[in-house]
Amino acid sequence: MNIIPSKKTSTLLMAAIFITSWIKPIWPAEQALHSSLTVIAFFILWHHVKHNKTTDLDFFLIIIFLSTHSIAARWLYSNTPYDNWLQTMLGFSLNQHLGWTRNNFDRLVHFLYGFCFTPVIISHVANRFFLSAKKGFIIAITAIMVTSLWYEWFEWLIAITLSANDAEAYNGQQGDMWDAHKDMLVATIGSLVWAKAYLSPHSTRAVTAIPR
Known part of the structure; x- marks a missing residue:
């Protein structure tokens, strides 16, 4: 049984999440800025x-990333109440268990960027340019690292046009001077999750040829 939703179903799922995220927005202007990228x-x-x-x-992997980004945009990343959700549903505090003093939902989004886009990039370049999965992975992780850097530059350029408070709200550094570096690192880690699948000589994972 195929458990992967069709592109139409994935699109409807994302549309539902995106629309729901705009019900009584808390910070409409700031959310619109984030959501414009989505x-x-x-x-x-x-x-x-x-x-x-x-x-x-x-397609579904990219939809997972964009949907998570939509959720984060509603709460400007730094205010996403994931710990409250966990406590309500499971009676469990992730922040308390891991000793976190900041809201780390932004780290999840950056991790998913690397995780969700890596196999997509590999499939595309391997089929378009007839490359091996190994070469495709090298290109993919390089692309993740480079585009993560570009995004941090983009955030900086946006931030310098805003007031100090608005810049903090948009970037969500939460007082961490190494925020950009950590964001790029977790995106790279998300990509590296696929390393064994594509780089191991004993791996059975192959890039599926997509009919043209």
Whole structure:
């Protein structure tokens, strides 16, 4: 039984999450700034799908990332009440258990960027340029690292146009001077999760050829 949703189902799922995130917005202007990236990314995704063969799994992975980003955008990342949700549902405090003193939902989004996009990039470059999975992985993790750097530059450029309070709200550093570095690191770790699957000489994972 195929448990991976179709592209249509994935799109409807993301639309439901995105619309729900806009019910009685707490910080509408700031959320709109964050959500604009989600909308742009989604249209780029559909343009890519229109001109390139994309598997349902690859599409779903990107939808997972964009949906999580939509949730984070509602609470400007730093205010996402994930710990309250866990305490309500499971009676468990992740922050207390791990000794966290900051809201780390932004780290999850950056991790998912690396995790969700790596197999997608590998599939695309391997099929388009007839590369091995190993070479595809090297290109993918390089792309994740470089684009993560570009995004941190983009955040900085946005921040210097805002007031100090607005810049902090947008960037969500929460007083951590190494925030950008850690964000890039967790994105890289998310990509590295796939290393064994694609780099091991004994790996049975192969890049699925996508019919053109």
